Amino acid sequence: MKLNRVFSYLVLVVxxxxxxxxxxxxxxxxxxxxxxxxxxxxxxxxxxxxxxVAPTAVPATEAPxxxxxxxNGNTLVIAMNIDDVxxxxxxxxxxxxxxxxxxxxxxxxxxxxxxxxxxxVPRLAEKWxxxxxxxxxxxxxxxxxKFASGNPVTAADxxxxxxxxLNVAGAPAFNLDGVGKVEAVDDYTVKVSTSVDKAxxxxxxxxxxxxxxxxxxxxxxxxxxxKQHGGTDAADAKTTDKAKEWMDQNSAGSGPFILTKxxxxxxxxxVANKNYFKGAPKFDKVVxxxxxxxxxxxxxxxxxxxxxxxxxxxxxxDTAKADPNVQVSVDQSLDENYLAMAYACPDAIKAKDxxxxxxxxxxxxxxxxxxxxxxxxxxxxxDYEGITKxxxxxxxxxxxxxxxxxxxxxxxxxxxxxxxxxxxALLATAGYPNGATIDLYYASNSTRDTxxxxxxSDLAEIGLTVNLKPLEQSVYLTQMRAQQLxxxxxxxxxxxxxxxxxxDYFGLGDRSIAFRMxxxxxxxxxxxxxxxxxxxxxxxxxxxxxxxxxxxxxxPFTMLYQVQYVHAFSKxxxxxxxxxxxxxxxxxxxx
Amino acid sequence: xSLIEHLTKRLLLMIPMAIGxxxxxxxxxxxxxxNPLAVILTEKSMEDKNAVQAATExxxxxxxxxxxxxxxxxxxxxxxxxxxxxTKNPVSLxxxxxxxxxVELSIGSFIFAILLGLPLGIISAVKSGKFIxxxxxIVSLLGASMPPFWSGLLxxxxxxxxxxxxxxxxxINSRITAPxxxxxxxxFDSISQGNMPALWSALSHLILPSIILGWFTLAxxxxxxxxxxxxxxxxxxxRTARAKGLPERMVVLRHAFRNALIPLVTxxxxxxxxxxxxxxxxxxxxxxxxxxxxxxxxxxxxxxxxITGTTLMIAIIYMLVNIFVDALYSIIDPRIREG
Numbered sequence: 039m040k041l042n043r044v045f046s047y048l049v050l051v052v053x054x055x056x057x058x059x060x061x062x063x064x065x066x067x068x069x070x071x072x073x074x075x076x077x078x079x080x081x082x083x084x085x086x087x088x089x090x091v092a093p094t095a096v097p098a099t100e101a102p103x104x105x106x107x108x109x110n111g112n113t114l115v116i117a118m119n120i121d122d123v124x125x126x127x128x129x130x131x132x133x134x135x136x137x138x139x140x141x142x143x144x145x146x147x148x149x150x151x152x153x154x155x156x157x158x159v160p161r162l163a164e165k166w167x168x169x170x171x172x173x174x175x176x177x178x179x180x181x182x183x184k185f186a187s188g189n190p191v192t193a194a195d196x197x198x199x200x201x202x203x204l205n206v207a208g209a210p211a212f213n214l215d216g217v218g219k220v221e222a223v224d225d226y227t228v229k230v231s232t233s234v235d236k237a238x239x240x241x242x243x244x245x246x247x248x249x250x251x252x253x254x255x256x257x258x259x260x261x262x263x264x265k266q267h268g269g270t271d272a273a274d275a276k277t278t279d280k281a282k283e284w285m286d287q288n289s290a291g292s293g294p295f296i297l298t299k300x301x302x303x304x305x306x307x308x309v310a311n312k313n314y315f316k317g318a319p320k321f322d323k324v325v326x327x328x329x330x331x332x333x334x335x336x337x338x339x340x341x342x343x344x345x346x347x348x349x350x351x352x353x354x355x356d357t358a359k360a361d362p363n364v365q366v367s368v369d370q371s372l373d374e375n376y377l378a379m380a381y382a383c384p385d386a387i388k389a390k391d392x393x394x395x396x397x398x399x400x401x402x403x404x405x406x407x408x409x410x411x412x413x414x415x416x417x418x419x420x421d422y423e424g425i426t427k428x429x430x431x432x433x434x435x436x437x438x439x440x441x442x443x444x445x446x447x448x449x450x451x452x453x454x455x456x457x458x459x460x461x462x463a464l465l466a467t468a469g470y471p472n473g474a475t476i477d478l479y480y481a482s483n484s485t486r487d488t489x490x491x492x493x494x495s496d497l498a499e500i501g502l503t504v505n506l507k508p509l510e511q512s513v514y515l516t517q518m519r520a521q522q523l524x525x526x527x528x529x530x531x532x533x534x535x536x537x538x539x540x541x542d543y544f545g546l547g548d549r550s551i552a553f554r555m556x557x558x559x560x561x562x563x564x565x566x567x568x569x570x571x572x573x574x575x576x577x578x579x580x581x582x583x584x585x586x587x588x589x590x591x592x593x594p595f596t597m598l599y600q601v602q603y604v605h606a607f608s609k610x611x612x613x614x615x616x617x618x619x620x621x622x623x624x625x626x627x628x629x
Numbered sequence: 630x631s632l633i634e635h636l637t638k639r640l641l642l643m644i645p646m647a648i649g650x651x652x653x654x655x656x657x658x659x660x661x662x663x664n665p666l667a668v669i670l671t672e673k674s675m676e677d678k679n680a681v682q683a684a685t686e687x688x689x690x691x692x693x694x695x696x697x698x699x700x701x702x703x704x705x706x707x708x709x710x711x712x713x714x715x716t717k718n719p720v721s722l723x724x725x726x727x728x729x730x731x732v733e734l735s736i737g738s739f740i741f742a743i744l745l746g747l748p749l750g751i752i753s754a755v756k757s758g759k760f761i762x763x764x765x766x767i768v769s770l771l772g773a774s775m776p777p778f779w780s781g782l783l784x785x786x787x788x789x790x791x792x793x794x795x796x797x798x799x800x801i802n803s804r805i806t807a808p809x810x811x812x813x814x815x816x817f818d819s820i821s822q823g824n825m826p827a828l829w830s831a832l833s834h835l836i837l838p839s840i841i842l843g844w845f846t847l848a849x850x851x852x853x854x855x856x857x858x859x860x861x862x863x864x865x866x867x868r869t870a871r872a873k874g875l876p877e878r879m880v881v882l883r884h885a886f887r888n889a890l891i892p893l894v895t896x897x898x899x900x901x902x903x904x905x906x907x908x909x910x911x912x913x914x915x916x917x918x919x920x921x922x923x924x925x926x927x928x929x930x931x932x933x934x935x936i937t938g939t940t941l942m943i944a945i946i947y948m949l950v951n952i953f954v955d956a957l958y959s960i961i962d963p964r965i966r967e968g
Contacts, residue, residue, distance in 0.1 A: 115803045121922075124716040207680065209670075301810070302716075302726055304800065304918035325803040329916045333782060337790040338797050512931045516664040519675060 112322040114611075114627065117329040117338045118348030126300050127285035128255050129202050132209025134531070137254045139306060139326075141620040144257025144291030145315075147177050147196065147228075148248055152615035152623075155535045156446050158248050162191060162258060162292070166248070172573050173241035175230040175248070176223070183315040185260040185292045193222035198261035198271045200230075205275035210255035213533065216244045243571045245578075249536035254620050260290040294319045294625035304328050308624070320628035339364060339606055345629075346607035346614075348621070352431035358606045367605045369616035370435060372442045373531045375598045377478075377493070379416065380524045382556035383408035399507075399517060400477040403524035407476055410592060411468035417596040418454065418461040419500040425492050426599050429485050434599035439589035440530075441540045442600050444618070446575065447582025452590065461500040473501030479517065480527035482508035489527070489598065518554050526555070528595075532619060537582050541566040544595060545585055557594040632959060639952045643945070650944045651705065654937045655698050661931060665690060668714045668930045688714070701937070710941075711934030715927070720938035723923060728942075729813025730800060731919035734911070735904035737835040738843030743897070746847040750854025755881060757859060769851050772844035781841045781914035788837060795837050798916040802830045838915040842908045846900045853896050857889040890961050898954035899947075906943040 122133040128140050147163040163177040183191040200220045203211055218233035218241065232244045250256070259269075267290075268280030289297035292315070295308035308324040327344070329335045332351030338344040340361055350358055350366070358364045384404045388395040398404060406412055426434040437443045438452035465473070478493065480486050487508065494504040509517070518526050528551060532539040543550040545566030547558030565585040569578050589595065607614055613626040666675070669684050685691050689700060704711060710720035753762035771780075788795040800815050801807050808818035808827050816835070819828035861867065862885050870880045909921040920939060927935035 113804055121926075124718075130717070207683070212677070302723075302918060303922060304730075304916070305803070305807075327799055327803045327916070328918070329798055331782070331798070331914055331916075334785055334798050334914070334916075337785065341790065341793070341797065343797050343803070510661075510663070511929060512663040512665075512667055513661065515667040516662070519664070519667065 114321040114324045114346070114624070114629075115344045116324065116326045116346045116348070117335045117344035118326060119330050120306060120326060120328045121303055121330060123300070123302070123306070125282060125286050126289070126297060126306075127208075127282045128210065128257055128259065129206045129279070129285075130208035130210075130282055131255070137619055138621040139297070139308075140254035140257050140291075141293070141617075142295045142308065142324075142624045143289035143293045143297050144254065144259065145183065145191070145293050146252050146254065146257050147179075148252050150249065150252045150535050150619075152617045155444050155618070158252065161252075168248070168573070170573075171241075172243040172245045172247070172571075173232045175251075177228045177230070179226040179228070180315065181226055183292050184313050185263065185290065186296045186311040186313060187260050187263050187290070188313065189260050189262050191258060191292050192225050193228045194225075195258050195261045196220065196228045197222050198264070199259040200256065201271035202259065202264070202269060202275055202279065203255065205271055205273055206279050207276050210253070213250050213253050213255050216242055217247070243573075245571065245573045246534070246536040246538040250534040253534045255533075257291055257293065260292070263290040294623075295324060314625070316625065319625050321624070324624055336606065339608065342608070345611055347605070350604040350606045352433045352604060355431070355433075355604050358604075363609050364606050365609050365611065365614075367607075367614060367616065368433065369603050369605060370444060370618075371601050371603050371616075372444060372535075372618040373529065373601045374437075374440065374442055375489070375527065375529050375601070376440055376595045377416070377420070377598055378526045378528055378551065378555045378595050379407050379413045379593065380404050380555055381408060381558065381592070381594050387556070394521065397520065397522050398524075399479065399522045400524050403476040406470070406474050407524050409468045411464040412470070412474075413593040413596075415461040415464035415468070415500060416497060416502065417593045418457045418464065419497050419502065420493055420596065420598070421456050421496045422598065423455070424496070425489055428492055429488050430599065430601065433602040433604060435602060436599055437597050439586045440544045440595045440597055441537065441582060441586055441589070442597075445535075445537050445540070445582070447537065447579040448586065449583065452586065454590070456496075458500055465501055470501070473503060475503040475505065476525060477505045477507050478525045478527075479507045479509060479514060479523045481511040481514035486527055521554055521556060523554075535619065537578065538570055541569045541582065541585055544589070551595070555594055557592075559588065559592055559594075562588045562592070632956065636952060636956060639955070643948050646948060647941060647945060648702065650941060651702065651937060652698070654940055655701065655933075658931065658933050658936055659694060663931050665714055665931055665933060668932055710938040713927070713935040713938075714932040715930050715935065720934050723935065724920065724938060724942055725813070727918060727920045727923045729810075730815075730917055731905065731908075731912070731921060733800075733814050733816060733835065734838055734842060734908070734917060734919060735901065737839030738846065738904050739901055741839045741843035742846035742850055742900070746850030747854055749847075750851040751858055751881065751886060753851070754855045754858030754862060757855075762855075765851050765855070769848035772848035775844070777841050777908065777910040778914060780844070781838070781911060784837050784841060785914070796830070796833050798914070800831060800834050800917065801827060802834070805830050838911050838917060841914075842904060842911040846904065849896060849900060850893070853893055854889060857892050858885055861885045861888045887961070891958065894957050894961065895954055898950045898957075902943075902947045902950040905946050
C-alpha cells in the first residue's frame, strides 16, 4: 500500500478539520458555531451592565504603543506572581503586588527607605511639623513636583486623594484610621487633624501617622485627571466614584513610572515618567509578567527573558548562585508566621457569653491551652531551627516575640530556642505530667502542612499529642475571626513600618488577632495604648521592650519564623534594594 | 425540517436545565460553613463594624437564602451574572477577560490532538501490531498518564531552557508589543492588526501548552480511532470492497473511516468542551491567564457569583456541544436523520 499518499491525504483531511474548528467562532448562524463561541458571547451580549463596562477592556491609551514595533531595547522585564491584583486604583486596591506598583507610579508625602526602617524621610513633602500631642500634622510640599500629566502637585491633590480614599471606603482606607480632617492651608501646605474621641471630646493622638503616610496606598493622585475620568472625593464617593475602571488601566500619579496596561493575571506595563522630579528613570519601560512557577521564573532569568524575579524558591538558590549571569541577594523581610494559642478558659467564655461558648471548636483543647504553663511549654517544645530548615532551607530568622526583628525596641538576644526538659517540667506544673491532647487548626497549603506535621512531632517529644485539623482557607478564616479556635497558625505582613502594626493588632484585646485568640491582658493593653499615644521614641522603645516581655511570659503567640527572601536578577542590573513593604523602587534600578 | 425543529426544542430545553444547574450550585456553595465576608473585605476592614454592616447589605447577605436565590435568578434572566466578591467586577466582564485565552489554547490543543491523533489511530489500525502501532500506544499511554504539572515543567525544561526551541511561559514575548485586545484571541488580533512579530510570538507561545493540554485528548482520539477502525475493517462490507478491487486507500478512508467516525464525534465533541472548561494545571504552569485559573480561585475563595457564573458558562458549553454533536451525527449517518 502507498502509505505516503494515504498519509498526505490524511494530513489534508485533518488540516481541514482543524481549520473548521478554528474558524467556527467566526460563524454564528450554523449550529456548528455555538460549541465554541455562543457561551462566552452570551453574557456580554445580553448583560446590560457588562455592556457599559466592556469598552474599558480595550484601553484607548494603548493605541499609540500598539504600532507593530519590534523589541524595545531599554525594557526591564520582571517575572513575578501578580495573581493577587484585582484592581490598580490605589483607593480600592489592598493586595501585596499593589504596594509595589503604587510606590512606582504614585509619590507619597513621606518615605521610609530600604536600609533604615525606623527613619522617615521626605518625598513629596519637603518638611513637616507635628504638634506636641500628635493630633495635628502639617506637611509642606515641594514646589517642583509635577504629575506625569504635567499638572503641578498641590495641596488640593493631597486633600482630594486622601478624601477619596476615605470616602470610597475601599480596602486601603484603614491606613487613614484615626484621621479626622485633611485640609489645604495654601497651595503647598496640607494640615491633617486626627479624629475627635466622642467620649472625651479631645482629638486622639496618632503618632504612627507619619509611618502610615508612607504606605503606597496614600500616594497622591492627580485630582484633575481623576475627576476627568469620573473620580470624586465627595462624602458619597462610595457610590458616585466612577474612576476605578480607568485607574485600573492608567495611573494618575507623579511617580517615576506611568501605568499603561493591566492584563489581569498576565501582565502589567509601565513606562517612564520623563517629568519625574528626581529625574528621568533609567528604564523606558517596565514589563511585569505573571509567572507563578518558581523553577520557570529562574529559567526565564537564566535565559535572559526576564531581568529580575520576585523571589527565589530557596531550594533553587544554589542553582542561581552557580549561574554567572545571575546575582542573588538575601533580604530580611518583616513577613512573619506564628502559632497562636487561646488565652481564655472555657469557663470564663461560658460565663461571659454562653452562645459563643457553644460555637467553640474543641472546648477541651481550650481548657488545656488557656493555662500559661502549657503555652510556655509549647513555645519551648518547638524545634524552630528544624522548621526553618524544612520550609525555608534555613532562610529565616526569629524574633523573641511577635514584634519582628528590625523594629525599634526588639532585642534578638531575648529569643528562646528549644528546651525539651523545661517544657516537660512546665507541662507537669500545669497538671499534665502524663501529657495531654490538643487540636491545631490551620488553613491548609503545602508549607503549612509541613510546619504542622513538624510541630506535631516536636510536641510529641514533650508529651503533647497534637491533632492536626487542616481547613479550607475561607472556613479557617471564618472560624478564627469568630474566636472559635484554640490553637491556630497565622501570618502577618505589615502595611507600614511602625510598631503599632504589631502592638495594636496583637496587644489590644479588642483588636484583630488579640481579639480572635482572646488575648485580653490588662498590662499588654496599657502598653499598647502607651505606644499608640506617645511620640517620644525613648518611651516607645521602653514600652515595646516591656510589651515584648509580656508576650514572652504569657506566650499567646509564638513566632515560628520571619522569612528571608532570596531575590535574583541579571548580573548587569544595578541598584537593587529590597523594601519589606513595597519590594523595590524601580527608579533606583539601572543596567 | 425535522432537524431544525429538533434543534430548536433542544435549545429551548437548555433554559430549564441551566436554571436547575444554578439551583444546585447555589445550594452547594451555601452549604459550606464559611463567611463570604472574609473574601469581600480585607483582613483589617473586618475590624470595622460599619464596613461589615455595609458589605453585608450591599451584597445582600442579610437576606434569607431563598430570597437571595430569587434575586440571583432574576438578575440572571436579565443577563446579569452578578459581581465577583473578589475582583469586584461583573462576572460577565471577568469571563470576557479570561475566556479568550482559554479558547485560544483549547483550539490549539484541539488542532494538535486531531492533527496527530486521527492519523496515528488510523495507521495503527491498518498496521496493527507493527512498530507504528506500538509507538502510538506508548505516546497515548504517556499522554493519558502523565500529569500536566509534571509534563508541562518537563517540556519547558527541555524545549525552552535546554534546547531553546520553544519560547517560555505566557501568551507572548514580554519585549514585543502585544496587539490591542479586541477579541482577546491573540493570534486573531495580531492578524487583524497586521502585527507580524506579535503573531509569530503568539503562535510560538501556543505550541508547548497546546501539546501538554492536547496530549490527553490525542491519546483518546488515537485509541478510539484505532479500535473502531479495527472493528470496521474486519466487517463484511470491507471485504466486499476489497474484493471489488478498490484501492486500499479508498477502502480505508472512504469505507472504513467514515463508519468509524460516529463514536469519534461524540468523543471529540465532549473532549473539546472539556478543553474549553479550562485546564488549571496547564494554565498555571504556562502562566496562561485563562478561565481555569479564575474558576479555581473563585472556588477557593467561595466567591459565589464567580463560581456560579463560570460553572454555568461551562455547563452551557457542554450542552451546546452535545446538541452540535447530535446534529453532526445525522449528517455523518443519514440513517439517524431518517429514523
